[in-house]
Amino acid sequence: MSELHKFIFDGLPVRGMIVRLTDAWTEILRRRAAGDATSGYPPPVRDLLGEMTAAAVLMQANIKFNGALVLQIFGDGPVKVAVVEVQPDLSLRATAKVVGEVAPDARLSGLVNLGNQGRCAITLDPKDKFPGQQPYQGVVPLHGDRREKLENVSEVLEHYMLQSEQLDTTLVLAANDQVAAGLLIQRLPLQGEGNLAGSMVSRENEDEIGLNEHYNRIAILARSLKRDELLTLDVDTVLRRLFWDEQVLRFTPQQGADGPRFACRCSRTRVRNMIRSLGRDEAESILAERGDIEVGCDFCGLQYRFDPVDAAQIFAEPGDQPPGTSVVQ
């Protein structure tokens, strides 16, 4: 079962989390491969998407925010885009669009950052937006300060967290065809909630970057965790091996219906709205060419079909007004 474990280090300004996605991850892969024999992800893409999925769960669980967290990587290379969406209740979905040949040993730059133009975007989309409100988005490049290409998603995200929260963060990520897993260690803000608490606190947090000896010691221990260990060992064993000399206080794990799990949010209504936004001319030209309009969900593989009668209904209906307010008589 997929699970999320949170813990703190007693008396120290450091917190941690481990996520292990098993059924939630294999479900994403199974749906992808179900399309046809050639549609499964090449292993380097699979591992990248798995690491991103684990990271997105950790990031969503690490913030107090009522809305979806969307983690995207895009650029130039055989992977056009990889995207993960995690809801506040930890339900999640993920997909990647592969447009070219993937080398069997391709790393991050070979997948999506050939010309060093690759980007990673983190979007926080509030659940109850007021009219006109835009989602919050942060974008970081897939290279370091000296424009050197980064080869691990973990480095890219550590960079993002340092920029956006002024908090040192250590991420260890790994994925294969069975498990997507991650360990996050973060220095706690001195007071308040990081950069949300105002510039003075933010400044003090910034001054502390890299200097907290407790965080530094625990981060070194965390980084000693091997990919293989993260993928194969259970959480109790990982915590015992890494932090045997530390006072780790653990919270009740989140699993099952409270834990990370696959769920797609697509629906026939959403697809109808999308077709409506294409416009009548575009819809009619697709109908003339193919006989019906077929839209597949990239996240879950579901196919939505609209024949000419269905399509005509879409455009016969009034727009997006709530029911009952649309007909003026």
Ligand SMILES: [Zn+2]
């Ligand atoms: Zn779907």
